[in-house]
Amino acid sequence: MSNQKFATKLLHHGHDVKSNSGTRAVPIYQSTAYVFNDSDHAANLFSLAEPGNIYTRINNPTNDILEQRLASIEGGIAAVVTASGASAIATTLLTLLRSGDHIIASNSLYGGTYNLLSVTLPRHGITTTFVDPSDPNNFIEAAKENTKVCFIESLGNPKLDVLDIEEISKKIKELKIPLIVDNTVATPALLNPIKYGANIIIHSLTKYINGNGTALGGVIIDAGKFDWENGKFPEFTEPSPGYHGLVYSEVLGESAFIAKVRIEGLRDYGSALSPFNAFQIIQGMETLKIRMNLHCSNALELAKWLEQNPKVRWVNYPGLSSNSQYLNAKKYLPDGQSGLVTFGVIGGYESAKKVVDSTKLFSLLANIGDTKSLIIHPASTTHQQLSEEDQIKTGVSKDLIRLSVGLESIYDLKEDLREALNYI
Numbered sequence: 001m002s003n004q005k006f007a008t009k010l011l012h013h014g015h016d017v018k019s020n021s022g023t024r025a026v027p028i029y030q031s032t033a034y035v036f037n038d039s040d041h042a043a044n045l046f047s048l049a050e051p052g053n054i055y056t057r058i059n060n061p062t063n064d065i066l067e068q069r070l071a072s073i074e075g076g077i078a079a080v081v082t083a084s085g086a087s088a089i090a091t092t093l094l095t096l097l098r099s100g101d102h103i104i105a106s107n108s109l110y111g112g113t114y115n116l117l118s119v120t121l122p123r124h125g126i127t128t129t130f131v132d133p134s135d136p137n138n139f140i141e142a143a144k145e146n147t148k149v150c151f152i153e154s155l156g157n158p159k160l161d162v163l164d165i166e167e168i169s170k171k172i173k174e175l176k177i178p179l180i181v182d183n184t185v186a187t188p189a190l191l192n193p194i195k196y197g198a199n200i201i202i203h204s205l206t207k208y209i210n211g212n213g214t215a216l217g218g219v220i221i222d223a224g225k226f227d228w229e230n231g232k233f234p235e236f237t238e239p240s241p242g243y244h245g246l247v248y249s250e251v252l253g254e255s256a257f258i259a260k261v262r263i264e265g266l267r268d269y270g271s272a273l274s275p276f277n278a279f280q281i282i283q284g285m286e287t288l289k290i291r292m293n294l295h296c297s298n299a300l301e302l303a304k305w306l307e308q309n310p311k312v313r314w315v316n317y318p319g320l321s322s323n324s325q326y327l328n329a330k331k332y333l334p335d336g337q338s339g340l341v342t343f344g345v346i347g348g349y350e351s352a353k354k355v356v357d358s359t360k361l362f363s364l365l366a367n368i369g370d371t372k373s374l375i376i377h378p379a380s381t382t383h384q385q386l387s388e389e390d391q392i393k394t395g396v397s398k399d400l401i402r403l404s405v406g407l408e409s410i411y412d413l414k415e416d417l418r419e420a421l422n423y424i
């Protein structure tokens with residue numbers, strides 16, 4: 001079964017039809033808790049002597065199928081789904097880090113992640129150095145004695161830089177710290193960062209994986225390859241007071257991290273995914289492969305078309321041969337470069353606002369990865385709270401418009417943008 005191809009796994013992996021009453025669709029187990037056989041059974045579940053469900057904050061059979069499916073298509077050993085992409089990131093970092101620890105991160109991050117690392121975590125004594133990821137040596141130079149993790153996005157949102165994950169992971173290995181990759185924009189349909197040395201994969205399931213803009217969700221996937229016993233991670237090698245003295249690396253081996261995420265992270269931070277959302281995400285995910293193919297081809301065609309429009313000053317899409325990321329895109333995203341396109345218009349900030357106010361098919365909203373086409377002006381919205389300097393670092397200029405190209409007819413998408421650009 002594990003030899004099945006990607007498209008098949010999207011539809012079947014992890015769902016045992018017979019043990020689920022013959023249901024062809026994955027059922028929604030909308031139950032908060034699970035009846036124990038007797039008090040010994042209950043004690044065994046709590047002590048991890050026996051696997052089983054206790055409480056939906058920690059595990060749920062619908063979520064379990066989604067977790068198995070996501071781990072499998074990313075090439076990981078196990079996964080934990082969470083209430084949102086943001087909670088997946090926070091839960092991962094809070095499971096790994098303690099006050100006094102340091103993170104190295106690429107500077108082209110999703111605005112919400114940038115805020116978490118630059119403002120919120122420092123309040124808890126966890127600091128971050130942001131580096132320009134285009135030179136992998138920058139990661140080494142930013143390392144300190146107390147550096148514990150490296151966090152990057154495989155395809156930066158909205159800078160659309162394609163990171164050289166293989167080179168970065170080689171550098172990070174020298175530091176004996178795990179490489180965490182947010183693979184939301186690329187999706188596992190286009191890129192599996194674990195193949196290039198990533199240790200932990202994060203997704204906002206809210207975006208392409210669900211794909212229909214109907215449910216928030218997130219996931220943490222463990223490659224199971226990191227050596228937690230290398231001396232840097234006492235949380236895994238010393239008895240955990242949070243779980244009656246359990247030594248994670250000893251008892252759980254390669255699953256140490258993902259087990260701690262579930263039994264301490266979900267338990268204490270409460271970032272559980274609703275089983276109803278898991279069900280919706282499972283429906284959306286069935287068509288991930290064919291949707292991504294069309295997102296990619298529509299985005300590439302639109303990017304080429306925008307390059308020809310006289311109102312457009314510049315276009316950024318890693319699949320354009322004129323793009324600075326083209327070589328990395330050929331290596332890491334050979335089957336397509338996802339559905340985000342950014343471009344700048346003549347007249348800067350005011351013109352950009354005019355364009356986003358004038359489209360009819362492209363909806364003005366703060367999301368990506370929907371089947372419907374979306375448009376936003378990050379400088380006045382998603383990246384508004386960042387200083388001008390930080391806006392530039394994260395790749396947001398005043399004139400930048402971000403498109404999340406949907407699955408509509410490319411003819412209608414061009415018409416909509418042609419009319420909107422005429423308002424400049």
Ligand SMILES: *Cc1c(COP(=O)(O)O)cnc(C)c1O
Nearest residue numbers: 084085086110157184204206217
């Ligand atoms: C949207 C997004 C997130 C946050 O996910 P939510 O599901 O909105 O919490 C994290 N990373 C990236 C790259 C995103 O696009």
